[in-house]
Amino acid sequence: MRQVLAAAAVGAGLVLADVGDPVLGEAVLAHDQALRCARAWGLSEPRPTVVVLVDGLGAELLDQRRGHAPVLRQWSALTGSGTGAGLTTCRPTTTAAALTTLGTTALPGTTGMVGYCVLNPLLGGRLPEGTVPSADQLLSLVSWQGSALDPRSWQDVPTVFERLRREPGTAPGRTGLAASVGPARFVGSGLTEAALRGTTHLGADRLEERPGQAARALRSGTPLVYLYVGELDHTGHHHGWRSHQWLEQLERLDAALAELQRRVPPGTRLLLTADHGMVDTDAAHRVDLADHPDLARDVVAVAGEPRFTHLHLPHADGALAQEVAQRWRQRLGPRAAWVGTRQEAAVHLGPLGPRARDVTGDVVVAMEGTWVLVDSRVHSQAALAMRGVHGSLTRAETTVPLMTTVT
Structure with a gap:
């Protein structure tokens, strides 16, 4: 394409x-x-x-x-x-x-441009431990509303x-x-x-x-x-x-x-x-991160979209990313098409340049079949209710x- x-x-x-x-x-x-x-x-x-x-x-x-x-x-x-x-x-x-x-x-x-939304580059990508994921952390790459970043420059x-x-x-x-x-x-x-x-x-x-x-x-x-x-x-x-x-x-x-x-x-x-x-998806194929403490542990921001999610970890810790990715693979099982670290995500995104390295999650999750991964602390009700979805493989x-x- x-x-x-x-x-x-x-x-x-x-x-x-x-x-x-x-x-x-x-x-x-x-x-x-x-x-x-x-x-x-x-x-x-x-x-x-x-x-x-x-x-x-x-x-x-x-x-x-x-x-x-x-x-x-x-x-x-x-x-x-x-x-x-x-x-x-x-x-x-x-x-x-x-x-x-x-x-x-x-x-x-x-x-x-690695998703519908990304962790706002102005946050520096190194959030401290204990940060709770929220919509305020995110920059929409469709609307760019509320951002001080110039899309032409970034x-x-x-x-x-x-x-x-x-x-x-x-x-x-x-x-x-x-x-x-x-x-x-x-x-x-x-x-x-x-x-x-x-x-x-x-x-x-x-x-x-x-x-x-x-x-x-x-x-x-x-x-x-x-x-x-x-x-x-x-x-x-x-x-x-x-x-x-x-x-x-x-x-x-x-x-x-x-x-x-x-x-x-x-x-x-x-x-x-x-x-x-x-x-097309439905409520029976929805994993809400807010309801799964075992998955939410160590995650300080959630970006991307429900079919291709970027998980950000405290201080962008690479060793922790390997551990979290393995835990997510085990917990999600066949519901996930692919789970990997930022370095591994190049297989899907292409080689990561400076822009992508700044905003790609420490762990990236692509969902299988019609499964979606949402976070009711971050996503709007309209996003949670979407019938037709895309982003995955x-x-x-x-x-x-x-x-x-x-x-």
Whole structure:
């Protein structure tokens, strides 16, 4: 999934400049790598391009509900077979991490976007023994509300949009190389600034308004448009992806894609992908840390999300982390897909750079099946009641579609 936006940009006839930092240069896709990927996917012929990012539309979910998406059934899957065939997203399978990986081509271990929320970096990551986990310790990497941190400075890996050029070696285009379409509230939001900065943002609160905005951008000469759809994810969280409400949103998405095909200029390439999938859970598959003193012992902060949790220990004690990780493995048993220390978490997050080391938990827990790990001292009632969840390692969460058509 990390290659999609970069390959689409090359397919739109644009060039990705080098990042100018040897260390970051190893972590992000260079223009030649993006070009190879575009060729492998049949995207190398220069065309105006719209990248549709559907939040929460896992490939397995789409494949099981393809009867409700006749337009998408006509689009070609670029990898694998079947309507929902696709790519693997980053881990954790959560929006803040995945959109930043899409937007920068770098993994969460490089960007530091390692979860929905993290222990606020301003706390220093070394809380004393006896600290009780609370929501006040956390920084949301979606909203960034109440933080003194500048998302652009803290997540300073250049985005694909910032690297765009019309020709090799030229200065960055001031305007007109890319546009993003989505709800107006995303203009200047923390996640936008961290993950997708560098575009002209066109506000469209209703899904039905976004095809028109995308078409107008293309007709004005903009070669690359990013179009965000968040309604499916929002509905899935509240009702579950197996609900009739989720199906209604899938049908609404399909109708919007039909309108997008109708309105964009002839010869436009439309490319659809997602940031993650989803599983449905219930109260019977919930482990509340506040009710388990054996698990809560030594834990001074809880971050991440219920499917991929970061546990912080007193003074970031490495020896204690090994002990706690082993205890959690034994206590959770088959309810956990993976439990490891910060050093071991690189297998999922990618090599940990300075940003990620500052905020990754001393122990990280990924839940199996439909199990969730919550802490009623930290999580809101709305979070505790979520029906649809994501973040962990199942195929339903990690596999996302990659589909295309040309108008």
